[in-house]
Each structure stands twice: as C-alpha cells, then as structure tokens.
Amino acid sequence: MAERTFRLYDTLSRTVKPLVTVEPDHLRFYCCGPTVYSYAHIGNFRTFLTSDLIVRTAQAIGWRVSYVSNITDVGHLTQDDVADAAGDDKMAKALASKEGEQFANVWDLARHYSDIFEDAWRQLNLQAPTVRPRATEHMREQIIAVEDLIRKGNAYETPTGVYFSVDSFADYGKLSGNRDRENLQVAVRDVVQDDNKRNPADFALWKKDDKHLMQWFSPWGWGFPGWHIECSVMAQKYLGDTIDLHGGGEDLKFPHHECEIAQSEAGTGKPFCNHWIHVTFLQAEGEKMSKSKGNFYTVPDLLEQGYSALAIRMALISVPYAKPHNFTLQTLRDCQGHIERFQECDRRIAAAGSPEPAISEGHELAGLYEEALEAMLNDLNTSVALAKTLEGVKVILRQTTLAGDEAAAAVWFLDKVNHLLGIVRPLYVSLAEEAASGSDEIDGKAIDAWIEERQAAKKGKDFAKADAIRDKLIAAGVELRDTPQGVEWIRR
RNA sequence: GGCGACGUGCCCAAGUGGUUAAGGGAAGGGACUGCAAAUCCCUCAUCCGCCGGUUCGAAUCCGGCCGUCGCCUCCA
Structure with a gap:
C-alpha cells in the first residue's frame, strides 16, 4: 500500500497536521473514557465514535493500532473542574440519589453503569479497545507516580493531601491556553479548601480522606487519588512514555488534559503526547445535552423506540467531529x-x-x-x-x-x-439473527399461506380482500413485494 | 471577562480562491403495480446572514455588523 497521510486537527498546535507516529505504521492512541456514575448518553458516544473512526481509518491505510480507552470507576469530586479536587464525590452522590437505592455500594454502582456503557459500546459497533483499563485497578501505579513526583520536587504534601505544583512546570497551560495564572487562581480560590497549597492553582494528586466511600492506603494515609493521575499512569503503562495521539471530549482540554501533560512530562522528562484531538459537544434538538439537565438520549432508549443501532451510529457521525452537531x-x-x-x-x-x-x-x-x-x-x-x-x-x-x-x-x-x-x-x-429469532412472531409457513390466499384473491379480482391480507401482514412486520418473479416478503 | 465554532435550497449538510455550488431527506413528475410497497429515472440554490474591501476572479481571503451556539463552570 502506498504511503498515506492521515491529517487531523491538533489542539496543541491549533492546526490540521499529519498524524505522525513514533513507530512507523503503529498508532498508539489513548482516549479518555467515561466516569461511570450514571447512564452514558449519545453525546458521550460522539467522542468514542470519533475515536473509533480514527482507529478504523488508521487500519484502512495499513497501520497497526494500540488503542487504550479507560473507565473511570473512582468517584472523584464534582468540583474537579478547577484542577483542584474539592466538593462532593460523584459516585457518593449517585449512590445517595433515588436511582442509587438499588445498589449495595459504590462499587456495585460503578460496575452497573460500566456494564451498561460497554453494552452500548458494542451495539454502536465500536471496536473493542486493545486495553480498557480501570482506575481502581491501577491504584499501586498511581501511588508510585505520586511518590515519584514528590521526589522530583513537582509535588508536595499538606495536611489534606498531595498537590502538584503548577509553578514547577513551565508549560502548564500550553494545551488549553490558560496561561493567565492570575485568572486561574481567581477561579480556583472559590472552592479551594486548603490554605497550605503553595499556589491556589495547584491540583490534587492524592486526597487524604478516611471517610471516603472508596479509599486506599497510601504513604499519606487513607485516601484516594486525584482525577488526573489515573490517565497519566495508564497511558504510560500501556502505551509508553510518549504516545502518538490522545483524545477526549472538548471539556477535557482543561483541566484534565492540561494536568495529565504536567504530571506525565514532569515524571518522565519526555513529551507526553504528540497530537491532541478534542471532540465538540453534541447538542440534541437544538439544546445542549448534559447529565445534570437530564435532557439526554441514551442508546437503550433510542433502541427501544425502534431505531437500529446502526442508524444511531450513522446519525452521530454524519457531521464531522469538530463541528457543532445538533442531533435530531x-x-x-x-x-x-x-x-x-x-x-x-x-x-x-x-x-x-x-x-x-x-x-x-x-x-x-x-x-x-x-x-x-x-x-x-x-x-x-x-x-x-x-x-x-x-x-x-x-x-x-x-x-x-x-x-x-x-x-x-x-x-x-x-x-x-x-x-x-x-x-x-x-x-x-442482524438479518441472520432476525431470521433465527423470528419464531416468536408469525412464522414463514403462515406467511406463505397468507400470500397464497392473497394471490387467489387477486386472481379473482377481490382486491379488498387482497389488500386486507397485505395490511395484516404489514401490521405483523412483514412487507410484501410483488416482483415479476413472484411475491417476496421480508421482515421489517 | 477569556477562548472558540457556526450562519449554504423547505430541512440536514459538503465545499475555504477559478469549469455545471457534493450527498441525503422532503416535495413534484414519470416507469413498474389492480392499487400499493420496494426499486429506478427526471425536476428541485445563477446563489452561499448583511455591508464594505482585497483580487482578473470569493460561498471561499480581510474588516465591520447582525444572528445562533459551545468551552472555560457536573459534563464526552
């Protein structure tokens, strides 16, 4: 196959440029997955569909693809938005909600939503990632990474946790363009709870909390990891120090990906990732979708309404990923x-x-x-x-x-x-499956009998009867086609 | 406040300097049919939010204006 160029927009350089892999014809790609504390909606899947298309396109030009997409099954906090971690835990909140009553604990809850997520993933015909790591299964690696950052002088401990010092990393802000440290501090100050932080913009690597629903023992006592460290650690573990491409929803640009870059590059001293891609949020019926607003379509809902998974997939990819797409x-x-x-x-x-x-x-x-x-x-x-x-x-x-x-x-x-x-x-x-599973409905023999009866009616010019039979079959999900070769039927 | 996207026919949408402005849906006409369905054929923007500018030439570049939306703030 002739050498092909795969051009993609890169958030870091803000230009469309060729995707160049470190190792020829081998793409190493990490895409941030969901936090499984609720049902995923189709907006989430626009991101994963985009990743899937990247994988497929790369394969189409003969590349091998190592594709890692994680599942965040740790609670983390609802106010990670400002890079720091403070506020209520998403999982704890979900567990305490009405919907959460059915679960024994947060672990059970995470497993439930994660299973539903993976079902929808398969139904939308998304290729399985090479590895789908879970944050909770990489606790040891995360703790080691935090220790390493402390040793290198990029992180420090306070009475509430361990924080990454953004001032120790000159490039902090290069991805999102948030170079204005002052402005950032103003935003962070609103929720920060620890006055011992060296800079209000410093973000958590580890939170000390012996009351937390999900906690692990660490050199800093009982607690849980910061939101950003899991992806740095899992990307490095499965794809190496420098990866080719990293993606996610546009909201992850800051703080999540910005923090990942800081942690990873401070830790390894090497470039973390050469190409960044961010998927523009999907809207639905002219309005923004969001979990908190509750105005979202989910894959199971749409399937129940009779739309095929492939149609959902097609609709979601019908507009290029970087453009606003109003799903209707x-x-x-x-x-x-x-x-x-x-x-x-x-x-x-x-x-x-x-x-x-x-x-x-x-x-x-x-x-x-x-x-x-x-x-x-x-x-x-x-x-x-x-x-x-x-x-x-x-x-x-x-x-x-x-x-x-x-x-x-x-x-x-x-x-x-x-x-x-x-x-x-x-x-x-699905056609084969349909044929096999169609037995619960009207069976082929019965259909043939009806068709014969209809043919007889037509012969006798009793079109009312013929049409009645046709309508009856349509109602049963069977469509008739009169062809020059005779009558054919298909299930709809 | 900071950053960014978009505005193309009834609808969705491609096109980012140069022949007839992709494709789909809807609609209308036709073939086929007893009538349909499915399928096929034909028609469907001299024009790209508005106003200026650059250019031999712009939907495409520049400036201004109007409008819609998103991110930065649970979010993919």
Whole structure:
C-alpha cells in the first residue's frame, strides 16, 4: 500500500497536521473514557465514535493500532473542574440519589453503569479497545507516580493531601491556553479548601480522606487519588512514555488534559503526547445535552423506540467531529432509511449467491471507496465519506439484477466501507439473527399461506380482500413485494 | 471577562480562491403495480446572514455588523 497521510486537527498546535507516529505504521492512541456514575448518553458516544473512526481509518491505510480507552470507576469530586479536587464525590452522590437505592455500594454502582456503557459500546459497533483499563485497578501505579513526583520536587504534601505544583512546570497551560495564572487562581480560590497549597492553582494528586466511600492506603494515609493521575499512569503503562495521539471530549482540554501533560512530562522528562484531538459537544434538538439537565438520549432508549443501532451510529457521525452537531430525531429517521437501503443491497447480494468480494480496477465502486477513504484521511470528513457510501449504494441498487462480477464488486464495496465506517456490517448478522429469532412472531409457513390466499384473491379480482391480507401482514412486520418473479416478503 | 465554532435550497449538510455550488431527506413528475410497497429515472440554490474591501476572479481571503451556539463552570 502506498504511503498515506492521515491529517487531523491538533489542539496543541491549533492546526490540521499529519498524524505522525513514533513507530512507523503503529498508532498508539489513548482516549479518555467515561466516569461511570450514571447512564452514558449519545453525546458521550460522539467522542468514542470519533475515536473509533480514527482507529478504523488508521487500519484502512495499513497501520497497526494500540488503542487504550479507560473507565473511570473512582468517584472523584464534582468540583474537579478547577484542577483542584474539592466538593462532593460523584459516585457518593449517585449512590445517595433515588436511582442509587438499588445498589449495595459504590462499587456495585460503578460496575452497573460500566456494564451498561460497554453494552452500548458494542451495539454502536465500536471496536473493542486493545486495553480498557480501570482506575481502581491501577491504584499501586498511581501511588508510585505520586511518590515519584514528590521526589522530583513537582509535588508536595499538606495536611489534606498531595498537590502538584503548577509553578514547577513551565508549560502548564500550553494545551488549553490558560496561561493567565492570575485568572486561574481567581477561579480556583472559590472552592479551594486548603490554605497550605503553595499556589491556589495547584491540583490534587492524592486526597487524604478516611471517610471516603472508596479509599486506599497510601504513604499519606487513607485516601484516594486525584482525577488526573489515573490517565497519566495508564497511558504510560500501556502505551509508553510518549504516545502518538490522545483524545477526549472538548471539556477535557482543561483541566484534565492540561494536568495529565504536567504530571506525565514532569515524571518522565519526555513529551507526553504528540497530537491532541478534542471532540465538540453534541447538542440534541437544538439544546445542549448534559447529565445534570437530564435532557439526554441514551442508546437503550433510542433502541427501544425502534431505531437500529446502526442508524444511531450513522446519525452521530454524519457531521464531522469538530463541528457543532445538533442531533435530531429527523436525522435519525433519515439514517434509518439509509440503513434499510444497505439491507436492500444485502438481499440482492444474497439473491446473487453471496459471491466472494472482488473488484476490477477502475470500477466505479472502487473509485467511490477511494474518495470515502480520502475524505476520512482529511481530518475525518465523515459527511463526504457518507455521501460517497450512499452514492455507491445507488450504483448497486441501480442494477435491476445483481449478478456475477457486479455482485462481487458490491460485496467488496460494502465490506470496505463497513471496515472504514462501521455502518453496514452488523446488518448481515442482524438479518441472520432476525431470521433465527423470528419464531416468536408469525412464522414463514403462515406467511406463505397468507400470500397464497392473497394471490387467489387477486386472481379473482377481490382486491379488498387482497389488500386486507397485505395490511395484516404489514401490521405483523412483514412487507410484501410483488416482483415479476413472484411475491417476496421480508421482515421489517 | 477569556477562548472558540457556526450562519449554504423547505430541512440536514459538503465545499475555504477559478469549469455545471457534493450527498441525503422532503416535495413534484414519470416507469413498474389492480392499487400499493420496494426499486429506478427526471425536476428541485445563477446563489452561499448583511455591508464594505482585497483580487482578473470569493460561498471561499480581510474588516465591520447582525444572528445562533459551545468551552472555560457536573459534563464526552
């Protein structure tokens, strides 16, 4: 494969630049995952979908990808926003809420939401990360990292915990642009509880608290780690001192990623990460989504309303990650229609005997795939990639009877596009599953009987009866198609 | 207050200096059908929020204005 350039916007340099890996053709990528104290909404998944597309695009040009995405199952605090840690614990708060009554303890709660999260992850056809580490399973590494920072003079202990000294790290603020230390201090001062901090902007690496619901023993007594240290530690453990790409939601730019850079670079003396990507927040029906507002769609909710997971996926990636994207049910319905056209392609492929994928050079579909890939390599232009995909579908469906080389080319195209965008594949699975699990509804034999009866009615010009049968079948989720070859039916 | 994004047809949306302004949805017309559904074909922005400027040439660059939104403050 010819050497390809993968261009991506980089938050650090504020430009779109080629993604260059330390090790040729091997991308080491860390994406910050969720804190599992509640249900994830589709906005969360815009971020993970973007990461997934990065992984797929890299794979499409022949790169190997080491992809790490964590789960934060430690409570942390609701006011980590100002880099320091103070205030109520998210997990504790969730446990104390009405929804939390069903859980035995915070560990149980974290496991519950984490399981639901991973289910949705799979349903949206997101590739499994190479490693999905959990903060609570890396306590020892975090403690060692904090000790190391104290030894190097970047951190110090006070009666309330251990803090990172932002003044000991000259580059603090280089990612977010928060160079204005004064302004930062004003913000931090509002919630800081420890006057022993050297600089109000110093953030917590370890909090001492022997009353906390999740606590561990450390050189500083019972307590729990600061929010930022887990990602520094897990990224280093699984990907090395210097990683190629680090991503997350736009809100993580500051303080989270800023703090990660400070901790990691102070600890190793090497650049932490060469390329940063941040995903713009999703809006829904013209309004901002948020956990606290409660105006969010979740994957299980939308599935229950009858939308397919692939349609949800497609709707969420239909606008490039860096642009504001207003998710609406209208968009979702449009995508549902597109997914059904993929299914139509699949039926015709099946009718053509499901040939092995093959395509001749210069074939129209080969050109369209190339254009879709090119769009993805250009800062993940999903709008264009999707447009090329739909054009390909049109090319396939334009042929009244799909057969031979054309059928093989159609298989090739759908396979390629599916690897790249992940919006086609589960189709084949789900169709098979549907056929297998359809027994609880009206069975094939009964359908055939109805069709026969309808054909007889049509023959006798009793169209009222024929239509009544058709309506009945539609109500049962069976769609009839009168073709020159006879009557076919599919489940909807 | 600091930082940033966006404003393209009825709707979503690509395009960031130069032939006919991608693609999809909706809508209208047609083929097919007993009628439908599915599928296919055709039509659908001389114009890109407004006003100036730069240029041989701008939706694309610059300035101003108006409007919408986001981050910095639970958030991916």
